[in-house]
Amino acid sequence: METRSIKVIIKEGVHTRPAAVFVKEAAKFKSDVMLTSGETTVNGKSIMGILMLALTPGADVIIQVDGPDESQAVETLARILSNDHV
Numbered sequence: 855m856e857t858r859s860i861k862v863i864i865k866e867g868v869h870t871r872p873a874a875v876f877v878k879e880a881a882k883f884k885s886d887v888m889l890t891s892g893e894t895t896v897n898g899k900s901i902m903g904i905l906m907l908a909l910t911p912g913a914d915v916i917i918q919v920d921g922p923d924e925s926q927a928v929e930t931l932a933r934i935l936s937n938d939h940v
Contacts, residue, residue: 861913
């Protein structure tokens with residue numbers, strides 16, 4: 855399992871569009887993807903779960919990826935949340 859703690863950089867926060875981009879990329883990987891913010895953990899392949907986290911700019915989030923392509927997945931998905939060009 856690979857874990858990465860990042861800070862959300864997207865200036866509008868993770869609203870519908872960036873959440874959809876994240877889910878689309880997460881679905882490309884065979885690994886399980888989980889996101890944790892505060893005490894809430896959700897499936898990173900669920901747009902409703904990600905929206906439930908209500909990630910605002912500067913929010914800390916932990917990405918946990920477990921599976922055969924976890925290294926590539928954690929790199930790609932962390933880049934999405936820490937990039938303001940989504």
